[in-house]
Amino acid sequence: MTPEKGKDGETLFLSIIIPAFNEARRLPATLDRICVFVKDRRTGAEVIVVDNASTDATKDVVMEFSARYAFVKYLYGSAGGKGAAVRTGILAAQGDYQLICDADLAVPIEEADKFLPPRLSGFDVVIGSREIEGARRYGEPFHRHLMGRVFNSLVRTLVLTGIHDTQCGFKCFRREVARVLFSAGRIDGWGFDVEILLIARLKQYRIAEVPVNWYYGESSKISPVRDTLGMFREVLEIRRNNREGRYG
Numbered sequence: 001m002t003p004e005k006g007k008d009g010e011t012l013f014l015s016i017i018i019p020a021f022n023e024a025r026r027l028p029a030t031l032d033r034i035c036v037f038v039k040d041r042r043t044g045a046e047v048i049v050v051d052n053a054s055t056d057a058t059k060d061v062v063m064e065f066s067a068r069y070a071f072v073k074y075l076y077g078s079a080g081g082k083g084a085a086v087r088t089g090i091l092a093a094q095g096d097y098q099l100i101c102d103a104d105l106a107v108p109i110e111e112a113d114k115f116l117p118p119r120l121s122g123f124d125v126v127i128g129s130r131e132i133e134g135a136r137r138y139g140e141p142f143h144r145h146l147m148g149r150v151f152n153s154l155v156r157t158l159v160l161t162g163i164h165d166t167q168c169g170f171k172c173f174r175r176e177v178a179r180v181l182f183s184a185g186r187i188d189g190w191g192f193d194v195e196i197l198l199i200a201r202l203k204q205y206r207i208a209e210v211p212v213n214w215y216y217g218e219s220s221k222i223s224p225v226r227d228t229l230g231m232f233r234e235v236l237e238i239r240r241n242n243r244e245g246r247y248g
Contacts, residue, residue: 013043015095019050019085023103024057030105031065037109047072050089053079083192090182098178102169104217111212115172124177124205128170134211158239166193191234199247
């Protein structure tokens, strides 16, 4: 397959996709760090911020960076939820590899080197894990860790065995694989990760878990009760979709 090229004709090795909802406060530091990462590596790259119907100055922040760096792009992703925002970014991205990361950089962008050639190759989907050997968590309250482990246990029981951490927001896909997976996805909310990984498993794509350093953010957008219940409902929907053959 001939690699796609950016508008200036440069082959794009990497697309970095950041879903954002009311992230005007955190994005400046995040984009500063990501732009340094992109410039230091001197490989063709783009940074796509997908605005999930923010009501603050998220767009203004991104457009300011876009004026300084041609590889920073703004997309409006509607109010469909994190899954919908990520799907919008993935389907617009042009890089040979497509990396999803959160707006707070809970996993430092420098960790991306562990997910990409030449350090790692031969996989279709590479996911960050906070649970496998070598991973480190910093500053996470016990109740948040417990909440995550309970949710993962439910996922492994009901839908997807063998994955230690489906919800880490740091994931990388080969371009053609990402297009297939996200075109087939139906979940728009926080549970989209589970669905995408299940579809990858059903299609027998090669999945790798990589240990990451993860830093808990005090201003996390996840509501422990509301969003956990919502994700549980989405897991049940994914289970039903799978049983009814909706994923092929």
